[in-house]
Amino acid sequence: xxxxxxIPNADKRSERTKAAILRAARERFGAHGYExxxxxxxxxxxxxxPSMVMRYFGNKAQLFxxxxxxxxxxxxLTSVPADEIARTLVRHFLERWExxxxxxxLLVLLRSAVTNEHAGARMHEIFAAQVAPALAAVLGPELAxxxxxxxxxxxxxLGLTRYxxxxxxxxxxxxxxxxxxxxxxxxxxxxxx
Amino acid sequence: xxxxxxIPNADKRSERTKAAILRAARERFGAHGYExxxxxxxxxxxxxxPSMVMRYFGNKAQLFxxxxxxxxxxxxLTSVPADEIARTLVRHFLERWExxxxxxxLLVLLRSAVTNEHAGARMHEIFAAQVAPALAAVLGPELAxxxxxxxxxxxxxLGLTRYxxxxxxxxxxxxxxxxxxxxxxxxxxxxxx
DNA sequence: GTCTATAATTCGATAGAC
DNA sequence: GTCTATCGAATTATAGAC
Numbered sequence: 001x002x003x004x005x006x007i008p009n010a011d012k013r014s015e016r017t018k019a020a021i022l023r024a025a026r027e028r029f030g031a032h033g034y035e036x037x038x039x040x041x042x043x044x045x046x047x048x049x050p051s052m053v054m055r056y057f058g059n060k061a062q063l064f065x066x067x068x069x070x071x072x073x074x075x076x077l078t079s080v081p082a083d084e085i086a087r088t089l090v091r092h093f094l095e096r097w098e099x100x101x102x103x104x105x106l107l108v109l110l111r112s113a114v115t116n117e118h119a120g121a122r123m124h125e126i127f128a129a130q131v132a133p134a135l136a137a138v139l140g141p142e143l144a145x146x147x148x149x150x151x152x153x154x155x156x157x158l159g160l161t162r163y164x165x166x167x168x169x170x171x172x173x174x175x176x177x178x179x180x181x182x183x184x185x186x187x188x189x190x191x192x193x
Numbered sequence: 194x195x196x197x198x199x200i201p202n203a204d205k206r207s208e209r210t211k212a213a214i215l216r217a218a219r220e221r222f223g224a225h226g227y228e229x230x231x232x233x234x235x236x237x238x239x240x241x242x243p244s245m246v247m248r249y250f251g252n253k254a255q256l257f258x259x260x261x262x263x264x265x266x267x268x269x270l271t272s273v274p275a276d277e278i279a280r281t282l283v284r285h286f287l288e289r290w291e292x293x294x295x296x297x298x299l300l301v302l303l304r305s306a307v308t309n310e311h312a313g314a315r316m317h318e319i320f321a322a323q324v325a326p327a328l329a330a331v332l333g334p335e336l337a338x339x340x341x342x343x344x345x346x347x348x349x350x351l352g353l354t355r356y357x358x359x360x361x362x363x364x365x366x367x368x369x370x371x372x373x374x375x376x377x378x379x380x381x382x383x384x385x386x
Numbered sequence: 387g388t389c390t391a392t393a394a395t396t397c398g399a400t401a402g403a404c
Numbered sequence: 405g406t407c408t409a410t411c412g413a414a415t416t417a418t419a420g421a422c
Contacts, residue, residue, distance in 0.1 A: 014405075033308035035228035038397065049407050054399065114307045114357050115226035123358055132362065149354065149362030150374045156358075157350015161342065164307050165316055165349075169325065169342030181343045181385070185378040192374070207387075231415065242389050247417065 030107035223300035
């Protein structure tokens with residue numbers, strides 16, 4: 001029996017507030033990293049009081065943790081022709097990064113993982129749970145063990161230089177140019193001679 | 194045997210203190226990024242008082258700036274056989290990163306560039322002034338313009354995953370395995386079909 | 387040249403009114 | 405559920421003694 005949530009619309013309002021906080025948090029964490037985003041700023045962006053953030057998420061670390069939830073949504077590589085796997089991967093990550101919604105979450109993860117231990121651990125988990133198995137399914141376990149890391153390095157290197165550092169030499173390229181330039185490179189890693 | 198000799202215009206003590214501060218600063222900035230390193234901690238590492246840091250470097254931002262100075266020491270690629278350029282680049286960065294002295298400075302730059310605007314601008318400068326010209330000298334200006342960014346993405350992706358994130362799938366590889374795995378990939382970017 | 391003491395901020399977190 | 409007020413801790417930066 002619930003005693004204190006009988007107020008009509010209370011659920012809706014709190015859910016909306018919570019979602020607004022989370023959205024603002026992802027934006028801030030993604031733009032400035034963990035240390036430089038303040039609860040005060042997140043609350044201000046969400047148009048509410050800082051104490052509400054504490055009420056809904058407990059503390060800064062738990063808010064951060066909530067903002068880190070992410071699914072790479074990798075496609076099933078076993079149904080992709082072998083010589084198209086590299087291109088499929090590049091295109092998938094480009095689309096994920098260019099799309100605002102997932103982009104924010106991915107930016108949070110990558111930017112924070114560099115300076116925050118907890119986010120770094122999350123990054124390890126996500127790659128171990130999502131990228132490594134996807135590659136193992138098509139490369140076999142022993143080749144994947146030696147190559148999954150290098151593939152990750154290349155895909156994250158793209159994200160790093162294009163979306164975090166925004167190196168002009170990388171942001172100047174179109175998605176098609178990146179796909180054409182990087183797919184053969186990743187193919188070279190996936191198919192050692 | 195130490196002896197007080199009179200040197201006209203040099204103060205060895207202050208230079209040594211300054212160097213100790215800079216060394217400690219690079220270590221802290223490299224390990225934890227800009228926001229999380231405190232002047233107090235740097236001073237403590239250097240075995241001196243926090244106010245000395247202010248005396249020698251003015252403020253935290255200027256100390257940071259001093260710690261960012263770096264020369265990639267890229268070899269002259271024009272004297273390297275065309276099909277060895279990729280491998281030369283991979284090996285050079287691996288050596289730079291694995292070596293403690295340069296590794297610290299590179300770590301500072303890369304880790305900080307992700308969350309600090311000033312460091313990001315420095316990263317842009319360094320790649321524009323050192324990497325881009327080295328590639329332009331061997332690829333020609335128009336091909337270099339389209340490929341220098343992707344090569345940078347690959348090399349920085351390696352640094353990111355191996356030395357910053359320390360993804361197990363990447364740290365588990367030996368330098369030789371990385372060289373053998375990544376050189377063909379970079380060659381694929383440098384020599385489009 | 388080096389250190390003590392402290393001013394001035396900023397921020398995370400709590401208590402409590404409505 | 406939301407906000408006001410504030411505490412306590414940490415940090416940059418300054419002033420000045422020795």
